[in-house]
Amino acid sequence: LVGIDWGTTSARAYRLDAAGDVADERQAPLGIQQVREGAFVDALNSLLGDWADDPAPRLACGMIGSRQGWIEAPYVECPAPLDTVATRLMRTSDGGLAIVPGVCCRDAQHVPDVMRGEETQILGALTDDAHAMLIVLPGTHSKWAIAAGRTIVTFTSYMTGEIFAVLKAHSILGRMIPAASPAHSEAAFARGARDASAPGVAPGALLHRLFGARTLALFDEIAADEIADYLSGLLIGSEIAAGREWADRNGIASNTVTLVGASALCDRYATALRNSGIGATMGPRDAAARGLWRIAQRAGILR
Amino acid sequence: LVGIDWGTTSARAYRLDAAGDVADERQAPLGIQQVREGAFVDALNSLLGDWADDPAPRLACGMIGSRQGWIEAPYVECPAPLDTVATRLMRTSDGGLAIVPGVCCRDAQHVPDVMRGEETQILGALTDDAHAMLIVLPGTHSKWAIAAGRTIVTFTSYMTGEIFAVLKAHSILGRMIPAASPAHSEAAFARGARDASAPGVAPGALLHRLFGARTLALFDEIAADEIADYLSGLLIGSEIAAGREWADRNGIASNTVTLVGASALCDRYATALRNSGIGATMGPRDAAARGLWRIAQRAGILR
Numbered sequence: 159l160v161g162i163d164w165g166t167t168s169a170r171a172y173r174l175d176a177a178g179d180v181a182d183e184r185q186a187p188l189g190i191q192q193v194r195e196g197a198f199v200d201a202l203n204s205l206l207g208d209w210a211d212d213p214a215p216r217l218a219c220g221m222i223g224s225r226q227g228w229i230e231a232p233y234v235e236c237p238a239p240l241d242t243v244a245t246r247l248m249r250t251s252d253g254g255l256a257i258v259p260g261v262c263c264r265d266a267q268h269v270p271d272v273m274r275g276e277e278t279q280i281l282g283a284l285t286d287d288a289h290a291m292l293i294v295l296p297g298t299h300s301k302w303a304i305a306a307g308r309t310i311v312t313f314t315s316y317m318t319g320e321i322f323a324v325l326k327a328h329s330i331l332g333r334m335i336p337a338a339s340p341a342h343s344e345a346a347f348a349r350g351a352r353d354a355s356a357p358g359v360a361p362g363a364l365l366h367r368l369f370g371a372r373t374l375a376l377f378d379e380i381a382a383d384e385i386a387d388y389l390s391g392l393l394i395g396s397e398i399a400a401g402r403e404w405a406d407r408n409g410i411a412s413n414t415v416t417l418v419g420a421s422a423l424c425d426r427y428a429t430a431l432r433n434s435g436i437g438a439t440m441g442p443r444d445a446a447a448r449g450l451w452r453i454a455q456r457a458g459i460l461r
Numbered sequence: 462l463v464g465i466d467w468g469t470t471s472a473r474a475y476r477l478d479a480a481g482d483v484a485d486e487r488q489a490p491l492g493i494q495q496v497r498e499g500a501f502v503d504a505l506n507s508l509l510g511d512w513a514d515d516p517a518p519r520l521a522c523g524m525i526g527s528r529q530g531w532i533e534a535p536y537v538e539c540p541a542p543l544d545t546v547a548t549r550l551m552r553t554s555d556g557g558l559a560i561v562p563g564v565c566c567r568d569a570q571h572v573p574d575v576m577r578g579e580e581t582q583i584l585g586a587l588t589d590d591a592h593a594m595l596i597v598l599p600g601t602h603s604k605w606a607i608a609a610g611r612t613i614v615t616f617t618s619y620m621t622g623e624i625f626a627v628l629k630a631h632s633i634l635g636r637m638i639p640a641a642s643p644a645h646s647e648a649a650f651a652r653g654a655r656d657a658s659a660p661g662v663a664p665g666a667l668l669h670r671l672f673g674a675r676t677l678a679l680f681d682e683i684a685a686d687e688i689a690d691y692l693s694g695l696l697i698g699s700e701i702a703a704g705r706e707w708a709d710r711n712g713i714a715s716n717t718v719t720l721v722g723a724s725a726l727c728d729r730y731a732t733a734l735r736n737s738g739i740g741a742t743m744g745p746r747d748a749a750a751r752g753l754w755r756i757a758q759r760a761g762i763l764r
Contacts, residue, residue, distance in 0.1 A: 321668060362619065365700055400665030
């Protein structure tokens with residue numbers, strides 16, 4: 159199988175052997191935002207390079223299946239079993255690429271929620287253990303998901319990474335941060351996460367706490383080069399407190415979480431999780447490739 | 462008295478008659494961020510124009526008293542009575558301008574909070590009524606304050622306006638909003654405020670709800686040109702829910718609020734407050750000028 163995790167800003171391709179193990183991988187800045195005028199065939203050939211002649215079946219997940227992608231693969235509603243996801247693959251008009259659908263659900267206010275790409279990572283991270291798992295995928299739009307057996311039961315998104323990025327680049331908080339990239343301050347991160355997890359206050363309290371990143375620096379209680387870490391702690395800590403409540407409401411114990419994603423970011427989450435009494439284990443590094451393999455198996459597209 | 466409300470981006474001057482009424486006013490884009498190399502004398506003369514020859518005493522409030530302003534006027538700690546604020550005026554080295562100090566306090570997590578300029582508006586908005594008042598000043602960094610007698614008892618800040626602005630200009634939510642400025646959608650605003658006020662969830666839930674502004678549009682449940690109003694409702698509604706909890710914790714009834722600030726923004730807050738069962742009355746339009754007058758009276762700088 160040639161598996162492709164094709165996102166908004168970049169794309170990563172995996173060559174999987176007959177046992178489903180990653181034999182080779184490559185990456186290119188060819189996310190769907192970078193592809194001009196629907197030139198997806200060219201982008202794929204450029205990403206694959208000398209693999210382009212490989213007759214192995216090709217399966218992609220991620221934003222490539224969105225309305226702005228190659229062909230739209232309509233969302234599968236939660237609860238979303240592996241089998242359903244595998245039967246809803248879309249094929250590009252040339253037949254050369256199968257695309258995994260995204261998954262959607264509704265929250266308690268009946269507001270829709272969506273993922274594209276993460277469903278494949280979740281299905282790849284699942285163990286054969288029969289217990290329900292709480293899986294967290296940190297990122298621009300972090301996901302918390304409950305999976306049981308081989309089914310994504312439900313999930314919820316947090317704009318944590320994007321809020322951090324826009325505040326750092328464009329707000330009064332960012333303007334207080336020195337231009338030179340400082341060393342990571344574990345203490346400022348921990349304080350932010352702790353301040354975020356004070357119990358019993360409404361969601362809008364986050365709007366107050368963000369202002370605290372400014373005033374703590376103004377009062378020299380954190381250094382200017384600690385503002386980014388305090389802010390990161392505040393946002394990640396807020397996400398964890400909300401995710402924990404969400405998990406409780408959805409009837410799953412939040413005492414252990416499986417983290418899936420880039421290791422530096424997962425390390426930050428693991429620290430904040432452990433500081434708030436939640437165990438964190440790391441999921442497989444190549445969760446997307448494993449998920450693509452499992453979906454391809456179920457879909458019967460492997461030879 | 463010549464009173465000046467001198468902020469970060471703009472400055473407004475008032476000429477007050479012997480009864481303390483505003484006889485005339487003028488405004489210029491001469492906020493402290495616009496003043497180069499400490500040229501505050503020139504900026505003041507430019508703002509005052511032909512009033513520059515007026516021998517009346519001059520009193521300013523706002524960011525002009527910050528570390529980045531003309532001369533730093535150290536914060537007065539809460540509870541901050543009018544009398545204390547009036548005895549802590551700082552004078553510029555040429556003696557020509559007195560500056561009102563900002564006010565600070567600490568929240569339940571002992572994180573500092575600050576205001577500069579709003580203390581003067583609050584002192585100007587106070588009625589002689591002996592009851593404690595809950596005063597809300599919507600804006601870039603909204604303030605909720607409790608005042609009793611002529612004392613600012615405590616207050617709290619929310620980054621509501623700034624978060625709205627950076628998300629609209631720089632996030633995925635902003636990129637979904639059509640460039641042409643649409644008509645105000647009262648329905649989208651109300652839905653955002655309602656979604657924000659669902660009870661019993663942690664502050665981080667706001668990070669989830671912000672993502673809903675995207676998914677609702679993706680599912681055609683709000684129109685692309687309603688995203689900004691939904692987002693505005695979500696943020697203002699979140700602030701109100703948090704402010705109400707804050708007021709309750711601080712022992713003041715939150716059934717009526719006095720709004721002070723720009724009328725279009727105060728109208729939005731009034732709608733959201735009333736929709737969540739809180740009465741809203743408008744404070745005086747010229748609260749800053751009234752506050753400067755009261756402070757000048759107490760300070761004995763009027764002739």
